[in-house]
Amino acid sequence: MTRTIQRPVLAANWKMNLGPTQATEFLREFLPTHPASAERTVILFPPAISLAAVREALRGRPDIQLGVQNVHTEEKGAFTGEISAAMAAEAGAAFVLVGHSERRHLFGETDAQTAQKCARVESAGLTPALCVGETIEQRERDETEAVVLHQLRAGVSAMSDEAVRGMIVAYEPVWAIGTGRTATPEDASAVHRVIRAALVELAGDGALEIPILYGGSANAGNAAALLAADQVDGLLVGGASMSARTWATICGS
Numbered sequence: 463m464t465r466t467i468q469r470p471v472l473a474a475n476w477k478m479n480l481g482p483t484q485a486t487e488f489l490r491e492f493l494p495t496h497p498a499s500a501e502r503t504v505i506l507f508p509p510a511i512s513l514a515a516v517r518e519a520l521r522g523r524p525d526i527q528l529g530v531q532n533v534h535t536e537e538k539g540a541f542t543g544e545i546s547a548a549m550a551a552e553a554g555a556a557f558v559l560v561g562h563s564e565r566r567h568l569f570g571e572t573d574a575q576t577a578q579k580c581a582r583v584e585s586a587g588l589t590p591a592l593c594v595g596e597t598i599e600q601r602e603r604d605e606t607e608a609v610v611l612h613q614l615r616a617g618v619s620a621m622s623d624e625a626v627r628g629m630i631v632a633y634e635p636v637w638a639i640g641t642g643r644t645a646t647p648e649d650a651s652a653v654h655r656v657i658r659a660a661l662v663e664l665a666g667d668g669a670l671e672i673p674i675l676y677g678g679s680a681n682a683g684n685a686a687a688l689l690a691a692d693q694v695d696g697l698l699v700g701g702a703s704m705s706a707r708t709w710a711t712i713c714g715s
C-alpha cells in the first residue's frame with residue numbers, strides 16, 4: 463500500500479529499550495506535550511513486544527504512526543524468535559525499519575536480505591524505511607556514495623516502482639550512530655541529493671515525494687539545523703528519542 467507521508471518525518475527508534483511499562487509511561491508524558499499536527503509525521507518504532515502497549519496508549523491519537531524495527535524475510539515458519547511482516551501489520555505497525563546499521567553490522571544482515579525484507583514488507587501492505595549508510599573507513603576511502611547507492615539499489619530491487627515511491631529512506635552514517643558525532647547539515651544534504659537522484663532514476667518523478675531522513679546522533683540541539691538542510695525530510699532518532707521531554711522538543715523542531 464502506498465500512503466502519503468507528510469514531511470518532515472520524525473521517527474523514534476527505541477532499539478532494545480522501553481518495554482511495555484516504560485513505553486506506556488513515556489507516552490503518558492509525551493502525548494500532552496505534543497499536540498496532533500497535520501504538518502508533520504511522527505512515527506514510533508518500539509521493540510515489537512511493546513507494540514500492543516504503545517498502540518493502547520495511542521488510542522485517540524491517529525496522528526502518531528507505529529512501526530517495528532525488523533521483520534524476517536519469510537512469511538511464516540520455523541524461525542524461533544522472529545516476527546513476520548504480516549504479524550507486525552496485524553499488531554498495528556504501518557512501517558518497518560529495514561537494513562538498520564545495527565542489523566547489518568551486528569547481525570550480519572546482507573543486501574540480499576534487505577531486498578527480501580522490503581519486498582515482504584510491501585506484500586504485507588506496510589511501508590519499508592530502508593536504512594543506508596557508510597562506515598568511517600568507507601567514508602575515509604571516499605566510498606560513501608558508492609556504498610549508499612549500492613545499499614539503496616539492492617534494498618529496493620524486488621519492490622514495485624509504486625511501492626518505492628511510497629517508501630521512506632534513512633541515511634544513517636554508521637560513524638554517527640550512537641557516537642555523539644553528527645554529520646553536518648551539509649554532509650547530510652550532499653548524500654541526500656545523491657540518494658534523491660538515484661530514487662528518481664529508479665521510480666520517476668514520484669520519487670521526489672519520498673521522505674529521506676537523516677539519522678545519527680540527531681538530538682534536540684541539532685534537529686532544527688538538520689531539518690532545515692536541503693533534501694533532509696526528517697530525522698530517525700535513537701538515543702535522543704527515549705526521553706519523552708527531549709523527543710517532544712525534537713518533534714516540535
Ligand code: PGA
Pocket residue numbers: 475634638639640641677678679680698699700701702
Ligand atoms: P542515534 O541512533 O540517534 O542514537 O545515533 C540513530 C539510529 O540508530 O537510528
